[in-house]
Amino acid sequence: MSVNREMETCMLALFQTIDLALNLYTWVLIASAIFSWLYAFNVINSSNRFVNSLGTFLYNVTEPVLRPLRRILPDLGGIDISPIVVLLIIFFVRSFMWNSLYPLFA
Structure with a gap:
């Protein structure tokens, strides 16, 4: 196997890993x-330990990304569009990665 082919395989693995991480974070944002x-x-029982730990996990994973955006975005009266903005950014990054960056290394 040539060095060039090994580099291409390595870059493909790296891009696929980044893509998978972004895809997983998309589902975490939706959840x-x-x-x-x-x-x-009040559909779910907030005093349930599993529900409470799941909510804490989701909050801790998404809040560091969403909080800075909430400071920038205008107040829409109780409607939080920051997850939608993050999903659009993730879509852009994934598209840019595969359509613009990956062909440079392939």
Whole structure:
């Protein structure tokens, strides 16, 4: 196997790993948004330990990304669009990565 082919295989593995991480974070953001709606409308039992630990996990994973955006975005009266903005950014990064960066290394 040539060095060039090994480099291409390594870059493909790196890009696929980054893509998978972004895809997983997309699903975590969606789960966090759904959880917050269920919690806000009192659909789920907030005193349940599993529900509470799941909510804490989702909050701790998503809040460091969402908090800075909430400071920048205008106040829409209780409607939080920061998860949508993050999802759009993730979509852009994934598209840019595969369509612009990866062909440079392939």
